Amino acid sequence: MGIMETRVLPSNTSMVEEGLGLKDWNFFFNGQQRPLCRIMIGWNTNLLEVTILSSGGQWVTCDTSNKDGGQPVRVTFVYGSSTPAERRDLWYYLNYQNSINGSHPWLVTGDFNAIMRVMDRQGGDSNWYSYMEDFPNCVYQSELIQLAANGLHFTWHNRQQGPASILRKLDWTFGNQHLISNWPQAKATFQARIVSDHSPILINLTPRDPYQRIRFKFLNLWADQDGYEEAVRAAWGAEAYGNPFSRLTTKLRVLKGHLSNFHKRNTSHISSRVAQAEKKWQEAQFYLDQHPQDLEAGQRERDTCHQFSALRKAEESFYKQKSRVNWLQLGDRNTSFFHRSILHRRHRNEITSLCRENGEGSALRLVAWIICIRPR
Numbered sequence: 001m002g003i004m005e006t007r008v009l010p011s012n013t014s015m016v017e018e019g020l021g022l023k024d025w026n027f028f029f030n031g032q033q034r035p036l037c038r039i040m041i042g043w044n045t046n047l048l049e050v051t052i053l054s055s056g057g058q059w060v061t062c063d064t065s066n067k068d069g070g071q072p073v074r075v076t077f078v079y080g081s082s083t084p085a086e087r088r089d090l091w092y093y094l095n096y097q098n099s100i101n102g103s104h105p106w107l108v109t110g111d112f113n114a115i116m117r118v119m120d121r122q123g124g125d126s127n128w129y130s131y132m133e134d135f136p137n138c139v140y141q142s143e144l145i146q147l148a149a150n151g152l153h154f155t156w157h158n159r160q161q162g163p164a165s166i167l168r169k170l171d172w173t174f175g176n177q178h179l180i181s182n183w184p185q186a187k188a189t190f191q192a193r194i195v196s197d198h199s200p201i202l203i204n205l206t207p208r209d210p211y212q213r214i215r216f217k218f219l220n221l222w223a224d225q226d227g228y229e230e231a232v233r234a235a236w237g238a239e240a241y242g243n244p245f246s247r248l249t250t251k252l253r254v255l256k257g258h259l260s261n262f263h264k265r266n267t268s269h270i271s272s273r274v275a276q277a278e279k280k281w282q283e284a285q286f287y288l289d290q291h292p293q294d295l296e297a298g299q300r301e302r303d304t305c306h307q308f309s310a311l312r313k314a315e316e317s318f319y320k321q322k323s324r325v326n327w328l329q330l331g332d333r334n335t336s337f338f339h340r341s342i343l344h345r346r347h348r349n350e351i352t353s354l355c356r357e358n359g360e361g362s363a364l365r366l367v368a369w370i371i372c373i374r375p376r
Contacts, residue, residue, distance in 0.1 A: 016040075028062075030055045038079045039110075057081070058090040059110075061097065071182060073205070074101055078110030080170075084131035087114065091138035098142040098176065105179040108144060109188070109201060111156075111171050120169035122154060144174035147203070151190035155199040171198055216256055221267060221317040231262045270315045277308040 016027075024045050029037035039060050043050045051063045058080055065072035076097065081087050094108065114135035115121055118128060139146075154167035173188035180186065185206040190199040222228050235255035240247035267273075281304040288297045 026050070028052055028055075028060065030057070030060050039077050041077055056089070056093060058087070059093060071105060073179065074104045074106045076106070076108045076110075078108060078112055080111060080113035082113055084129075084134065087112075088134065091134055094138055094142045094144075098144070101176060103178070104176075105182050106176040107173070107179055107203070108175070109171075109173040109203060111198060113170055115169055116172075120154075122165075122167040123163075124166040124168075139174065142176075144176060145180050147173045147175055147186050147188045149173070149188045149190060152192065152199050153190075155190050155201075157193060157197055159197055171201055173201060173203060216260065218259070219263065219267065219318060220321055221314040222259065222262065224314065224317075225262075225266050227266070228262065231258045234258060267314060267318070270311070270318050274308070274311045274315045277304065277311045280304045281308045 020027075020042075022042065022044075025042050026045055027040060027042045028050075030039045038057065041050075041060055041062065043064070047067060049065050049067060053061045053063060053074070055061075059076055059078050061074065061076040063072055063074050076094070078090065080090050090112075097106070112135060115132065116136050116139070154169050155171035156168045158164075158166040160166065171190065175183075175186060183205045185204075187204045187206075189202040189204070191202060193199050232255065235258035236251055238251060238254045240250040240254075242250070281301070284297070284301040284304045288294070288301045291297045
């Protein structure tokens with residue numbers, strides 16, 4: 001649980017903990033850098049293990065893990081400053097955290113006091129100032145992906161009426177590539193404002209369904225592989241009976257099986273194949289460097305180079321097709337970009353809840369994990 005803008009004096013933190021009356025809970029306040037504590041996090045010690053990694057005036061980062069097992073998650077709770085100049089420290093910090101959290105699932109949530117787009121505000125000043133680009137630029141540079149969300153869009157209201165009413169989306173939840181890969185159905189629910197002018201955030205991390213069936217998809221890279229035409233001819237030459245439509249569906253079903261086997265033999269785990277081919281090419285280069293007169297070594301170096309280039313091209317084609325990014329040309333080695341695009345698109349299209357005709361929502365899965373609220 002994270003609470004933003006607590007405005008608690010460091011000398012009063014013990015009294016606040018006692019007043020909450022939560023048995024077996026531990027708390028942490030970030031009151032070291034400012035006169036007032038701005039962020040408070042709490043956790044049930046019977047359920048979670050939490051290790052505080054860093055704390056600043058606008059953030060608290062910790063490692064969290066369930067005591068009953070499961071993969072740990074690194075969480076950064078954010079309360080951005082109200083001034084653009086001070087928020088730059090937060091943007092620098094998130095960029096730095098991205099560089100060291102490459103191998104950790106990383107969740108970033110809280111009140112950023114900033115909007116991403118023009119559509120994230122209603123009422124008030126309608127100008128778009130240059131400093132407003134800092135937040136979306138930080139998200140892009142930090143390679144963060146916005147979690148799928150439902151509930152309220154505008155998470156802050158100044159509680160005024162008529163022309164004086166101002167609505168803003170200031171509260172956000174992001175995850176890095178590893179978080180979305182491990183919890184593709186992660187979702188943030190922005191609830192109604194009750195005790196605060198900000199919306200509480202309920203974050204659900206639902207693990208991947210191990211029994212989810214993978215749909216068959218034709219990959220364009222197959223057409224460039226040796227043996228593809230032979231596999232198609234073998235499947236299409238299979239005997240089929242019945243009316244023309246029945247024979248067609250039978251041949252397509254047989255072709256699907258042949259192509260699936262072809263994929264397993266030639267293009268499955270394409271990134272691992274690329275890494276192995278690159279390693280073999282490097283080894284061949286070192287061997288040739290030590291035996292420059294060896295003709296076989298020279299031929300081996302050329303063969304491994306061609307194999308690596310072909311696999312790398314196939315890998316890029318694979319990720320391009322899956323990400324559906326058509327405005328980039330092949331050959332620029334954009335595999336990592338395509339992979340992030342796949343995760344972003346897949347996560348954005350994930351169906352996590354259904355809505356009845358009367359407007360009531362029905363959650364498909366609901367696992368409460370973190371609550372991030374800001375009281376008055």
